[in-house]
Amino acid sequence: MTNLTQNERSVCLLAIESSCDETSASVLCNGKIRSNCIASQKEHAGFGGVIPEIASRAHMRNIVPVVDEALQIAGVKKDQLDAIAFTSGPGLIGSLLVGASFAKAMALALNIPLISINHMQAHVLAHFIADPKPGFPFLCLTVSGGHTQIVYVEDFFEMKIAGQTLDDAAGEAFDKTATLLGLPYPGGPVMDELAMTGNPFRFLFPEPKIADLNFSFSGVKTAILYFLQREKSKNPDFIKENLNDFCASVQHSIVIILINKIRKAAKQFECNEIAIAGGVSANSYLRKKLTQEAEKNNWHLYIPETEYCTDNAAMIAMAAYYKFLVNDFVPQTVSPSARMYF
Numbered sequence: 001m002t003n004l005t006q007n008e009r010s011v012c013l014l015a016i017e018s019s020c021d022e023t024s025a026s027v028l029c030n031g032k033i034r035s036n037c038i039a040s041q042k043e044h045a046g047f048g049g050v051i052p053e054i055a056s057r058a059h060m061r062n063i064v065p066v067v068d069e070a071l072q073i074a075g076v077k078k079d080q081l082d083a084i085a086f087t088s089g090p091g092l093i094g095s096l097l098v099g100a101s102f103a104k105a106m107a108l109a110l111n112i113p114l115i116s117i118n119h120m121q122a123h124v125l126a127h128f129i130a131d132p133k134p135g136f137p138f139l140c141l142t143v144s145g146g147h148t149q150i151v152y153v154e155d156f157f158e159m160k161i162a163g164q165t166l167d168d169a170a171g172e173a174f175d176k177t178a179t180l181l182g183l184p185y186p187g188g189p190v191m192d193e194l195a196m197t198g199n200p201f202r203f204l205f206p207e208p209k210i211a212d213l214n215f216s217f218s219g220v221k222t223a224i225l226y227f228l229q230r231e232k233s234k235n236p237d238f239i240k241e242n243l244n245d246f247c248a249s250v251q252h253s254i255v256i257i258l259i260n261k262i263r264k265a266a267k268q269f270e271c272n273e274i275a276i277a278g279g280v281s282a283n284s285y286l287r288k289k290l291t292q293e294a295e296k297n298n299w300h301l302y303i304p305e306t307e308y309c310t311d312n313a314a315m316i317a318m319a320a321y322y323k324f325l326v327n328d329f330v331p332q333t334v335s336p337s338a339r340m341y342f
């Protein structure tokens with residue numbers, strides 16, 4: 001990107017995301033993202049999940065090159081920054097500490113303010129990176145590896161959780177199924193790809209009976225486990241012979257649970273501004289089914305670019321911009337927290 005002109009200069013932020021296994025840095029100038037660099041950790045692929053200790057060490061190796069790259073692509077020098085933002089939670093504490101310590105040290109050295117961002121709020125605010133942007137109030141289905149929530153968004157930082165998972169997250173249901181199938185972590189994108197040529201109606205899994213807007217995925221996960229055990233005892237090649245249909249059927253079951261709840265929430269809140277966010281919102285079947293549902297119900301549907309669905313620092317920068325505008329800064333004594341609520 002070209003260097004900043006004088007007009008573009010007035011607010012320039014660096015944001016850092018390190019809550020799980022992605023080390024990411026982004027530069028935003030005057031409300032526009034100029035760079036969004038992500039180092040994804042391949043180290044966890046064989047483990048079926050993120051190993052916290054390995055993640056922290058990888059963040060330490062990645063953070064300096066990723067921040068340098070983000071500044072260089074943005075054409076911004078360190079002394080042109082007005083504030084530094086970081087993810088303060090929720091997430092893996094060791095991973096969060098790397099980003100937080102780096103951001104604090106850099107802000108101290110440059111003598112500029114620090115901005116603390118809630119990762120889940122940032123997923124929602126990723127919708128303000130590009131047009132069309134949702135109007136307030138809107139409902140956001142936020143589905144990631146650690147969370148599954150329906151959020152009622154009244155303003156940038158006025159968010160209420162209308163429903164959430166009582167056990168596993170939707171992303172976990174994808175990832176754990178993928179592990180049972182012998183697929184690498186993270187399993188969601190791999191299953192999405194395999195499901196493209198599979199039959200979503202070949203195998204059926206039960207939908208949990210939860211009357212309110214909360215979710216549960218543990219029953220589906222157990223049903224998948226028992227089903228696989230039974231079929232494999234009859235035919236040891238069951239997975240190999242049915243992989244695409246199986247992925248498509250599991251994906252269909254997870255997506256239907258999500259869509260039925262958002263439809264219910266839309267009715268309950270009388271809201272037709274509907275958005276999705278978080279890693280699972282990159283799922284092509286969810287995007288397709290939700291688009292069909294939006295047409296049926298006359299919803300205005302907002303689906304972010306896939307780059308802004310999975311963990312990224314651009315969403316942290318976008319959220320930080322709205323905090324910067326109201327001078328919402330934190331002191332150097334701030335600490336990240338593994339659990340964090342709105």
Ligand code: KG4
Pocket residue numbers: 020143144145146147170171172174175186187188189192278279280281282283284309310311
């Ligand atoms: O938001 P995210 O990047 O990290 C967390 O905050 O957890 O979400 C990661 C989750 C993982 O469970 C991953 O398998 C899932 O998002 N995911 C997908 C897809 N892309 C990422 N799940 C289904 N289909 C996808 N295309």
Ligand code: ZN
Pocket residue numbers: 119123144145278279310311
């Ligand atoms: Zn996330």
